[in-house]
Amino acid sequence: MAAQADGALGGTAVAEGRWLRVGDHEIDIARRVVSRPGDGGTFRLTLKSLQVLLALVEAEGRVVSREQLLATVWPNTLPTDDVLTQAVAQLRRAFEDSREAPRYIETIAKGGYRLLATPAWILPEAEAAVPAPVVQETAPPPQEAAPVPPPARGPGGGTARASVLALALVAIVSLVAVLFPWPSRGPAAVAAAGAPAEVPPPVRYQAIASTPMFEQAPALSPDGSLVVFSRQAHPGGPHALYLQPPAEASARQLTFPGDGAGDQLPAWSRDGRRIAFVRSGAGGCRLMVVAASGGGEREVGRCEDGHFAPFDWSPDGTALVMGGCSGGPDQAAPLRRLDLATGRWEALPYEGAGIETLPRYSPDGQWLGFRRGTSLGDLWLVPAAGGTPRQLTRLHGDIRGWDWLPDGSGLVFSLIKGEARLYRLALADGAIAELPPLARGNPIHPDIADDAWAMAFEIYRFHSGLxxxxxxxxxxxxxxxxPVFASSGVDMTPAISPDGSTLAFVSDRSLAAQLWIGEIAQPQTLRAVPGIVPVPRHPPVWSPDGxxxxxxxxxxxxxxxxxxxxxxxxxxxxxxxxxxxxxxxxxxxxxxxxxxxxxxxxxxxxxxxxxxxxxxxxxxxxxxxxxxxxxxxxxxxxxxxxxxxxxxxxxxxxxxxxxxxxxxxxxxxxxxxxxxxxxxxxxxxxxxxxxxxxxxxxxxxxxxxxxxxxxxxxxxxxxxxxxxxxLSLPLEQNIDVGWASLEPLRPPAPAGASD
CATH class of the missing domain: 2.120.10.30 (TolB, C-terminal domain)
Incomplete structure (x- = not known):
């Protein structure tokens, strides 16, 4: 499979400089970020698109045939023509170019491609004068692929899914939600159907931690000044916690788990002085607390039955609340409370438990929200003191993290419904609105500061093959x-026919999620089935006669x-x-x-x-x-x-x-x-x-x-x-930490109000 993995970027090009100028655009080679002129923002390229660009640059204005590009960028594979078309299409989007009236990349009929704009390398000595671009993710054009990751597995027997697949490819799906009355300080709201579509607010995204290693489970301090996340100390090493201000590019190590152990799932206390986390591996599975300033690591309890999952601090800072552990033969997985003084677990006092995960206390501490269900889940809430849970949404979807807005006026959640997107739920009127999409990658596990309108989240990028x-x-x-039916997209959920001759699977190789069917021995029979947008949680199922x-x-x-x-x-x-x-x-x-x-x-x-x-x-x-x-x-x-x-x-x-x-x-x-x-x-x-x-x-x-x-x-x-x-196996995957200001979501202050 080594031949299938993405290779180096090309020694000649990369050696000349870290920055490349093409026309009036600049490209950060290491980060694969195209900076547009003026206030045009930035665009993140896939590795394959960047490799195609470098091949065109090296041709110095000459035509490069499709065959040569396929052999150079996809060596030792059997790529389809659409992977190159997809890569060139992304370059044109990055350069705001047109196929009909090209200024950057020209299509030569039956020939290949040629770079029209003049390229120039920015020498290393001038690099310091070049401002680092902000990764402002822009909305992809219709049918741009956005693959979703498989769940990252925690060590041992835990369900530490700091990230995720289920997966996602492009599916254009309407979001319909039915909300129950909201028993809060605001007016009650009932939406019998989905709220009217809104123009997405101008939320701007940045990638603030983007090393080749996985940066997972980011959490913002209550004042929004620091983000803590889990990352390997070195390739192949254990995970530790790192602290980083959102405006800086360097992080300092906060915890030191020792040999054979790893730290993950950090959560800030409400006063911002402590960070709780899970330490698993050598010594079993333990809940730990460390001072936010560093040092003083101590165990506060053991994982119940070796299980761990995302958790939250109680508003008074005396307990941690976690869900997702089976409570008995009825298969309920209720929310449970770990008392920090005694290290004992106890069930929370509420009625009718289901499969509960992702607990989050409201900003005023009066309500406890959580996800009930797994791949068909919804958000529920219950009074913090106990009582009867009420269903907040009827999404029946794969919710991958959520959090309250600082003033309690609403919440932000990540939903995989065709692809991973962020949504805002306004509690005043029950409206659900989509936030701007990322140009590349899947935003999951949002975490919002308690006292600042800022959000951190995971950016998951993924590519898999059969x-x-x-x-x-x-x-x-x-x-x-x-390799089977190789492509540069996301291929997954294979299902082989009973006689072993034909494979059905889901792929975004055509820039949209489609069901593909083909005979293994005859690759030319591979075709997409029209009329269906598959949801790839489970593979297709063959009838006995095939x-x-x-x-x-x-x-x-x-x-x-x-x-x-x-x-x-x-x-x-x-x-x-x-x-x-x-x-x-x-x-x-x-x-x-x-x-x-x-x-x-x-x-x-x-x-x-x-x-x-x-x-x-x-x-x-x-x-x-x-x-x-x-x-x-x-x-x-x-x-x-x-x-x-x-x-x-x-x-x-x-x-x-x-x-x-x-x-x-x-x-x-x-x-x-x-x-x-x-x-x-x-x-x-x-x-x-x-x-x-x-x-x-x-x-x-x-x-x-x-x-x-x-x-x-x-x-x-x-x-x-x-x-x-x-099997579908990952060929390229990475998890970075994203950040965004949520000021565009802040409700306007009442007339005459002052800070």
Whole structure:
């Protein structure tokens, strides 16, 4: 796979200088940032687009053929022509150029491309005089791809997802929200449907920490003057916490975890004097507190059952509140409180717990908000003193972080609904408005200062490819990987047909999220299926005869629907599933269907339907994802908040526990069924992606698929003969820290008011 990874930028070009001027634009080579003249802002290039530009610069005005560019920028791969078209299109957007009347890049019919503008290297000695550009992200044009990452896995058995995939490609989806009355100091608000569209406020984004290492889980101090985040001290080393003012480029190390341990998920106390965080690895999993000025690290409690997740300080600073740990056989995962004085955990006093995560206290300390549900989640709130939770949104979406605005007038959340975007919810009228998108990358896990209108967030950038592994040759030292339908975009959720001949998957290689189908032995058969915008949380599901596919797709009306694709004709029809579907499977009976639908309190229900009237025959609660085992005539599934795997009879009546430990909750999709056997593609010691049988014989050797790369979430498929497994693996990924002033969101002061 080394041949698939992005290479160096080109020795000749980079050696001449760090800055390049093309026409009246300047390019920071190291950061891949194009500075536009005047007040035009900046534009972030992909690595491939920059490599194409450098190849055109080196040609000194000569025409460079498409074949030469493909061979230079995508060596040792089988790229499609659209990857080059995409790269050139991004360069034209960066230079504000036109294909019809070009000033920078000219298209030569049946020839290639030529650079029209005069390039000039800015010498290193002049570099100090060049102001560093501010990375002001601009809105992408229609159908620009914005891939979303797979979840980063925490060490051990925790669910420390400081970042994320599910994933996202481009899908133009309307956001429809139904809000419950807001029991706050402001007027009650009920929006029966989505609020009217608004012009996005002029929020400007900056990347303030952007090293090659992952900078994760940023949190702003209450006054907004400092950001703390988790980062490796050196490549391959443990994570530690770092402090950095938003206006500066250098960070100082705050914590020193020691050998075999790592620090993550920092959170500021309300007084700004302390930072709590999770330390896991050597010594187990512990909640720690450190002085914001540095030093005095101390343990305040142990992780409950080894579990950890994002948390918040109580308003009085005496406790930490965390959610997401299964509380018993009913699979509820209630919010829990860690008392800092005693180190003991206790359940918070509220009614009807579901799968709760991402707790956040309101600025006045009167309310506690949280996300209920996982991939089909919503925001809820409960009085801080306890009581009955109320549902705040009806998004049924993948919410990747949220926080209150400083005055409590609303909140900002990240939602993956086709792609990751930031949204503002105004509590006065229930309106939901989209904030300006990033030009490149996915904004997730926003964190807003308590007393300043400023926000930090993660910027996740991602590129993945599909690979086939021969299981017969897999050993503990690794397996041979063969690229499949290679591209420079995000390829994921592969599904191999029952006979092993045809692969269906989701990709943004055409600059939009589409379902692609092609025969492995005949790459020229690869084509996109029109009429569907797939939501790639789970792979497509083949019918037993290989003629149809079940796919979850987005609709222009905001809700996800279940589609059935006729593979021979590439026709698409909507299946009228009651409720909001998340996944589906074909059982043995041709007139029945298994569907995971959104249930009460954010819990997923697995329902067996009788067709064509969609009559409910049986159901199971708290199912994260289910798959049908044709050989064993059973339905196997994982739970959303508990490690393990269960199987039920076809009627969903009798349930047996197959494993108590595998897969872990944050790997609930990383398993596959073939020939009546169930395999996991989770990590193993010394191996990022291993192939092991769940419930198999003890002592069987682990077959390592990839030592370096963790499989993209939900992207495992194996043929019926268990000869080849297909995986989506990350080829390029990085997480940076972004920052933005939220002053444009501040409500105007009442007439006559003064600071």
């Amino acid at each position: 690979y086939a592994f021969g299981l017969d040759g897999a050993t503990e030292s690794g397996a041979h990987a063969e 003629r149809r596919l079940l796919v979850i797709g987005a609709t222009g009306k905001g809700g996800d629907r279940l589609f059935e694709v006729d593979v021979g004709l590439d026709t698409v029809r909507v299946l009228p599933v009651p409720g909001v579907p998340a996944f589906a499977a074909y059982p043995a009976e041709p007139d029945q269907l298994l569907v995971g639908v959104d249930g009460d309190a954010g819990r997923m229900r697995l329902v067996r339907y009788q067709l064509p009237d969609w009559r409910e025959l049986a159901s199971l609660d708290d199912v994260a994802v289910a798959r049908y085992d044709r050989h064993g005539d059973r339905v196997c599934f994982t739970r959303p908040a508990r490690a393990g795997l269960w199987c039920a009879d076809p009627s969903l009546g009798k349930v047996a526990e197959l494993s108590r430990t595998t897969p872990l909750p944050d790997q609930f999709r990383e398993w596959a069924i073939t020939g009546g056997r169930i395999f996991s593609t989770g990590p193993a010691p010394g191996c990022a992606t291993a192939w092991t049988e769940i419930g198999g014989k003890d002592g069987e050797p682990v077959r390592c698929m990839s030592r370096m790369h963790t499989v993209v979430a939900g992207s495992t498929s194996v043929d019926e003969a268990a000869r080849r497994v297909y």
